[in-house]
Amino acid sequence: MAVRDIVTVPHPVLRRKAAPVKDFGPELQRLIDDMIETMRAAPGVGLAAPQVNVSQRVIVVEYEDAEAGIPHQLYAVVNPVIVDFSRATEIGTEGCLSIPGIIGDVERARKVTVKGFDRHGNPLHLTLDGWVARIFQHEIDHLNGVLFTDRAVRVERVAPELAAALDRV
Ligand SMILES: [Zn+2]
Numbered sequence: 578m579a580v581r582d583i584v585t586v587p588h589p590v591l592r593r594k595a596a597p598v599k600d601f602g603p604e605l606q607r608l609i610d611d612m613i614e615t616m617r618a619a620p621g622v623g624l625a626a627p628q629v630n631v632s633q634r635v636i637v638v639e640y641e642d643a644e645a646g647i648p649h650q651l652y653a654v655v656n657p658v659i660v661d662f663s664r665a666t667e668i669g670t671e672g673c674l675s676i677p678g679i680i681g682d683v684e685r686a687r688k689v690t691v692k693g694f695d696r697h698g699n700p701l702h703l704t705l706d707g708w709v710a711r712i713f714q715h716e717i718d719h720l721n722g723v724l725f726t727d728r729a730v731r732v733e734r735v736a737p738e739l740a741a742a743l744d745r746v
Contacts, residue, residue, distance in 0.1 A: 578610040580618045581629040585675050588630070592722040595625075595632045598655045601698040605635070609653045609696050612637045621674050623712040623746035625719030628675050636716040640709050640744075647709070654701060657693035657717050662686035669711055671725045672745040678737055681729030685714045708744075715746045 584590060598605060608631060616624040616637055626635040634656045641649035665687040672680045689710045691703045705713055715725055726732055 578614045581611050581615045583628050583674050584630050585677060590627050590630050590632055591675055593632050594722050595627050595634045595720040597634050606696060608635060619674050621746055622744040623716045625716045627719050634720045638712050638716060640712060653696045654693040655696065657691050659689050659717055660692050661690035663688035671715060673725055674745045676724065676726060678734055679732055680735050681725055681732035683725050683728050684730060685711045689713060712746050
């Protein structure tokens with residue numbers, strides 16, 4: 578495994594629509610391992626392949642919230658698609674590893690249903706709620722060339738230490 582460089586705006590790969598994965602071979606396995614290591618090193622709670630300059634539809638998410646009773650979960654999802662958004666939304670503050678020093682408030686669906694594949698090509702069907710649903714929406718946006726600043730109702734420039742205190746994705 579290796580930590581890869583995280584690209585930042587205005588790198589063009591962040592604006593490209595990423596290609597679906599067709600081959601679940603060793604190259605994908607290496608990519609996912611490296612993305613997990615890169616996310617942990619950042620540190621962040623989510624990462625999409627375009628953020629390591631690979632224009633393919635792969636995301637990783639790692640999250641836990643002991644206070645809220647959410648156990649540790651590590652997701653690697655290939656070709657994720659949001660098939661259902663709750664009508665209920667909420668506004669939350671997001672930061673992005675590819676947009677240093679900026680945070681912003683974004684309205685997102687409170688719950689989403691995501692379909693995709695695990696790293697071995699087995700179908701996945703996830704029902705996600707709250708903060709982890711937000712992370713998935715942020716990461717899947719990355720696969721479509723969309724950044725949280727496109728959706729934010731308010732953005733703010735902050736010191737890098739402050740941005741780093743937030744869960745970045
Ligand atoms: Zn991001």
